[in-house]
Amino acid sequence: MGNWIVNEGLSIAVIIVWLGLNGYLFWNFYLVYDEGEKYFYSRKLYGSALAWARAPAACLNFNCLLILLPVCRNLLSFLRGSSACCGRSLRRQLDRNLTFHKMVAWMIALHTAIHTGAHLFNVERLVDARVEANGTIQAALTDLGDREGESYLNFVRSRVPNPIGGINVAFTFLAGLTGVVITLALILIITSSTKTIRRSYFEVFWYTHHLFVIFFIGLVIHGAGKIVRGQTDKSLEKHNSTECEDKFTEWGNITSCPIPQFAGNEPMTWKWVVAPMVLYVFERLVRFWRSQQKVVITKVVTHPFKTIELQMKMKGFKMEVGQYIFVQCPAVSKLEWHPFTLTSAPEEDFFSIHIRIVGDWTEGLFKACGCDKTEFQDAWKMPKIAVDGPFGTASEDVFSYEVAMLVGAGIGVTPFASVLKSVWYRYVNDASTLRLKKIYFYWLCRDTQAFEWFADLLQSLETQMQERDNANFLVYNIYLTGWDESQATAFSLHHDQEKDVITGLKQKTLYGRPNWENEFKTIANAHTSSRVGVFLCGPESLAETLNKQSIANSTVDPRGVHFIFNKENF
């Protein structure tokens, strides 16, 4: 339990505060509209659906304020930098930005559903009241505004009956039209950002998400028509609704009950969302400014199995390990920015990314760089590239732990290339100042192909470490999870050789999946009083396993071993 709090406590607290604020806003605004004297006559017309429409509206304002913040990556990067004093746990919250973005999005969807449903009732009732009501208080309230000196309560003025009357409301009123448009925008954004679409057809997700511009414009002007109305304060002084309710036929004729006056609510939404919108515009300006900076491709290396490595240089570029950049190539697409993990170390004088050619965009880049040609390409032939970043993720925290456990699955191994290189450089420079004493590295891979370039790196590290007589600094395990019969035979044949058949490394490749419980137990036994940072870049299911293991294998004793789980956000 205690470890669970260390690992998850702050996240849970953030979520609870957020849920609490949602609940508070909902309840608060529900009461204002359900019990407030100001809305007594409004309720006579609208019924209880008024409160049910207004309460989620307040929550929508709040969540639309939040939704933009987690995607301001430059802002987050800045916060992460300035929160260095506040420690790891706070910075780890910033890594979960996209999870929070999704949760807020679902909350918006929920409140949109309630808000829209309630307004369907409202529109139906108000049109009915205008067309049919006769001799009731609804009729009296609806007719207000027909004569001089009255202010209307029922915004429906035409007498077209339902269902056409209702449809007219939706398409002739500003609130109706913007409501329909932004709900559509929201639906399209959500359907195009499910996991399948996001992972497999990034472009669809990317372009559709830009409907958010329409969403926010619509959201801000949605309330500008001021059609939800309540009794004015001035009118409330002279006209007491509880006393005058039954005397609606005599309103204006008796002095105690003058004709009630109504006014619309001031539009509130813009006050909520203006700050994040300004921040977001600023964010986009920063991105634009960064994209204008000159980036020089110094080297393109083609690795086997459709992987290319781009080495680049940019003035004033400063990176830390495990960070990623967004890359745009105007020759391929002027609009698309794609995230890539940096594979170079901060100590190197260039920065590099490894790109696997799997989609349209990467294919385009492959051709633009002339990788499909066999002859040598001159530097001036290289395409123009724009870079935004670097942005921080968890693995730059590797150095603040004494023991680090790095787990990469498949292509998820890329951030650790930078980590391992950098560890090595620091180790060579001055080992005594390095807090990190031991690294356990796990690499889970489905096929041997992707091993190629990373194995090169591991191999050079291995030799260098042996030269320095400190081969124990890095313990690495490579797990091949997909293999067939003929491979198995080859492995068993070479079982006794010193170097591995696939990677050429001293460490033998292991087959199948690691037994995490054993691994965690072994590490816990070897480091009985350390904080062990567990870093994963890989699939969700693995994250769950590792998270559970981290919690289960930490001791209750604060001086004992503690596993702190971190995950990259791709």
Added chain:
Amino acid sequence: MGQIEWAMWANEQALASGLILLAGGIVAVAGQFKGWQFGAYGVAAGVFITLLEYPRSKRKKGSTMERCGQKYLAAVVKLFGPLTRNYYVRAILHAGLAVPGGFILSTILGTVCLGIASIIYFLAAIRGEEWRPIEKQAEPKPRAGETIKRPPENPPPRPPAEVRRKQADEVSVGGGHVNPIPVTDNV
């Protein structure tokens, strides 16, 4: 955007449209709005679309994530053969199903969403995409009679697996194998 399978998005959009149509229909019927009969239609059409769209199609390339428990519905959808496989049919079906929802306000959002889904399906159909069920590749079961060609040579009790493999290696290492990388002992 040569490699995008539009039907995957159309499927998400149509599924959402079905649910929105259903929700709008429920509101109209529950509130007994004028023309609630169209709401009742919305409920029926919404349920039908949701069931039809629930099983995701297999992607042309790579693995496809199944929706939870979709295989039961996929079996039913598969029964209709070309009617459910062809996306032109779906595009026209959805366009047709969308129309009655346009007569009352409650179901209008569902109608518009379904219209958009229909357009995306049409695009998918033009690009030659088809609905295909996700079928688990049946792993060929090794049959006992075929794999065991010879009776076991050494009788039980046998040594543990590692020891046995070592013995096999010792035999093969002597077979003139040359190491691809020169072996140096640095330890």
